[in-house]
Amino acid sequence: MAREMQKNSMFIEQDPEAYNGSTGKNLDDDGRAKRTGTWLTASAHIITSVIGSGVLSLAWSIAQLGWVAGPAVLMAFSFITYFTSTLLADCYRSPDPVTGKRNYTYMDVVRANLGGRKVQLCGLAQYVNLVGISIGYTITSSISMVAVKRSNCFHKNGHDVKCHTSNYPFMIIFAGIQILLSQIPNFHKLSWLSIIAAIMSFAYSSIGLGLSVAKAAGGGHVRTTLTGVTVGVDVSAQEKVWRTFRAIGDIAFAYAYSTVLVEIQASDDDSVISIGLHEACMHVYNLHDTLKSSPPENKVMKRASLLGVSTTTLFYVLCGCVGYAAFGNDAPGNFLTGFGFYEPFWLIDLANVCIAIHLVGAYQVFCQPVFGFVEKKCKKKWPESKFITGEYAIDVPFCGAYYINSFRLVWRTAYVIVTAVIAMTFPFFNEFLGLLGAASFWPLTVYFPIEMYIAQAKLPKFSFTWTWLKILSWACLIVSIVAAAGSIQGLIQDLKTYKPFSSDQ
Template identity: 70%
Template sequence: MSSMHIETPETLADGNKNFDEDGRAKRTGTWITASAHIITAVIGSGVLSLAWAIAQMGWVAGPAVLFAFSFITYFTSTLLADSYRSPDPVHGKRNYTYSEVVKANLGGRKFQLCGLAQYINLVGVTIGYTITASISMVAVKRSNCFHKHGHEAKCNINNYPYMIVFACIQIVLSQIPNFHKLSWLSIVAAVMSFAYSSIGLGLSLAKVIGGAHARTSITGVQVGVDVTGTEKVWRMFQAIGDIAFAYAFSNVLIEIQDTLKSGPPENRMMKRASLIGIMTTTLFYVLCGCLGYAAFGNDAPGNFLTGFGFYEPFWLIDFANICIAVHLVGAYQVFVQPIFGFVEKWSKEKWPESQFINGEHGVNVPLCEGITLNFFRMFWRTTYVIITAVLAMLFPFFNDFLGLIGSLSFWPLTVYFPVEMYIKRSNMKSFSFTWIWLKILSWVCLIISIISAVGSIQGLAHDLKKYKPFQAQQ
C-alpha cells in the first residue's frame, strides 16, 4: 500500500497550483524557514547549561567536543537530506517522515526500530519542555517576589498552574494542521532563543570585563579541590552527553525537509539550511559556554542565567525567562508535529471511510483564509497535550529521564541510520576506506551514547533520592 495520502482526487491535483505532484497540499517552505525550524529545534534552553559542561572538561576538551559534535551533526544531516527522495535524491518518490525514509532504504525491521527510537524521544522531549517552560515561568514570579520582599523572603511557587497554562497554549497551537503552517512560530521561537542567549552572553561579558577573577583551568573542575575523582568521571560523562544531544535534530529533519517547496531540489536547500542552522548554533554554543565559564569558572551553575544572583537586574532576568518560555512554546510544536502526523496518517489509512477521521470542515476565521476543522485531529491532539501535561505534573523530574532517552536515541537517529542508508544507496563495498571510517564514526558515537546513558542513570538515581512530589519550588 502506498504511504501517500491524497486529500483530494488525484485528477484534481494535476495542474492545480494548490497541490504538489503527489496530490498533497503545496509546500511553500524555503531554506530560510527551514533554518528557523532547525534553530528552534536545536537551540533549546539547554544552551544555558553549556557553561557548566565546559567547566567539567576545561578550556581544551570543552570547545573541542562542541566543534566535534557540530561537524558530526552537519555531516550526518547531509546524508539524511539525500535520503528524503528515493531512489533518486532529486527526482525520486518523496518520503514524508524519518521512519518512511528508513523503510524505503533499509527495510521493515530497521524501520520499526527507527520509529520506536524516534517517537520515544519526541514524547520525552514534549514532556520535558512542559516542565522546563513552567520552570521559566516560575522563575519570573520568584524574581519579582524577591525584588519586592527581599532576598530572604520565602518565595515558594508551585509549578503546576504554569504547566496548565503552557498546556492550554499548546492545545490551541496544536490545532494548526501541519508543519507547513508553522513557519511563523519557528521564526518567533528562533528570535526568542537568540534573545535569552544574548542576555546570558551580555551578562557574562559584563562580569568578565568587570574584573571577575573566576578560577578556570585547562582540564576544568579539579579533583581534590572541586570534586572527587568519581564525581569528575560522572560529570564528564554527563557533560559529553549534554553537548552531544544539544545538537540533535535528526528526529525532525525529514519532517522539516518535507516543508520545502520542490524547486530548487529539497536536498540542496536542506543542506544549506543545516549548514546555516548548525553554524549559528555552534557560534552561540561556543560563546555561551566559553564566556559563561570565563565568568563563573569551575563553579559555573547548571543554568548560567541564575548565576547572576537570579534576582538583579531582575527585569532583565525576567525578560530572558519569558523568552525561554516563548521559545519552548514553538519548540514543543516542532517536536510534536511528527507524532501528530504519524497517528493521523495511520488512522486515515486504517479507517478511510470514517467521516470523523477524514472529514474537513471549513471555518471562517478573520484574517485567516482556508482554515479547516477536523474533529479527530482536534480530539486526538488535545488529548495528547493533556496527557503530556499530566505526566509532567506527576513526574517533574522527567527531565532526568530525558537525558537517558536522548542517550538511547542519539546514536541510532543522528548517526547509525544516516550512515547505513548512505552505504546502502551508494552500493559501497565492504571494508573500503570510506566504509571503514564511516563504521568507526558510528561505533565511536555508540560508545559516547552508552557513556552518557550511564551518566544520566547515575544522575537520575541521585535526584530520585531527594524527590518530594507535589511540593512548591524552594
C-alpha cells in the same frame, strides 16, 4: 448550528494537482511548485532550527568538562552533525543523489535505501523522541515561569531570601494552553507559532550571552580549571564521571537538529518563507524541498549545512565558554533560571518570558506529528466510526467556522495531560535534556544516515570507507549509551532528594 462534516484536516497534502492554475514552467520535475530556496535561505533555517533551549545548559556542561574537553566535545559534535548531514544530502534523492527520485520524509529515505524493519525502527526512534521532547518542554517552560516569579521576589526581598515556588501550577497552566492550541486541526495554521518561537529563541539566547559577557567583564572571582569541576573540591570522583556523561548528553541535545522536524515551504512570493511541519519522520534534509534543483540540491544543501552548523557552533562556543568564564565551576544547570544572574531583574524576566513563549510554540511543532500519526492510523482502521472521522463545524463570531472532532478532542487532551503528569514526576532540566540528547543522537543523527549512505553508495564490506564509517557509528553509540547512563543516574539521584515545592532543581 453544528453540522456533521467529513474532511481530512490534519495536513495539506503536497499534491501536484493542488497547484491549480500552475503551468509547466511553474512546476518542478516532480510536479510540485517550483522550488526557489537557496543555500542562504536553507542556512538561515538550519540556524533557526538548531538554536534552542539546549543553549541554556552549555555553561554547566563546559564546567563539568573544563576548558580543554568542553570546547573539544562541542567541536566534535559539530563535525559529526555536519558530516552526517552531508550523507543525508546525498540520500535525499535515490538511487542517484542528483537525478534520483525525491523522498519527502525521513522514513521515505530509510524505506528507499534500507527498507525492512529499519523503517519501523526509524519511526519508533522519531516518535519516542517527539514524546520525550514534549515532556522536556513542559519541564523547561514551567521552570522559566517560576524563574520570573522568583526573580521579582529576589529583587523585592533580597538575594538571601529562599523564594521557593512550586513548579506544578505553572506546568498546569502550560498544559492548559497546550490543550487549547492542540485542538487546531490543521498544522499549517500554526506557522505563525513557529516564526514567533524562532524569534524568542534568538532573543533569550542573546540575552543570556550578553549577561554572561557582562558578568565575566565585571571581574568577579570565579574558579575555572582545564579539567572542569575538581574531584575532592567540587565533587567526588564518582560524581565527576556521572556529571561528565550528563554534560555530553546535554551537548548532544543542543546539536540534535536532525530531530527537529522542519518543513520549509517557499510561498508564491520568494521573499516569504513559511516555517511549518509535515510529518514526524522528516529530517533536516527536508530543507531540500525548498531548494532549486539547479545546481543539484545535495551540493547546495552541503554548503548550507556547513554555514548553518558553523554559525551555530560559534554561537554555542561563545555561550558555553563565556558562561563558564562568568560562573566558573559553580555554573548553574540553566544560566537563566538557576540564578547565576539576579540583576537587571527585568531583563532576566524578559529572557524567561521569551523561553516560555518559545516553548509554547515549540511544543506544538513536536506534538502535532504524534497527533497526526495516531489520528491517521485510527481513521484507517475505523473509517466508519463517526467518533473518529466525524467533524462538526461551529460558527465562531469574527473567526468563521471552527471544526471539532470528538476523537481529536479526547486524544489530544489526554496526550497533553499525560506528558504534563510525567513532567511533574521528573522535573529536572539538565538530566532530562541529557537523556533526550543521548536517546536521539545516535539513531537519528548517526546510525541511519551512515547506513543509508553505505547502502546507496554500495560500499563493499570491510573496505576502508565502510570500516571507518562503522567505527564512527559504534563510537557514537558508546557515547550515547554513557550519556544516557549519566542522565538516568542523575534522574534517580534527584528523585531521592526532590522537594515538590522547591524550584531549585
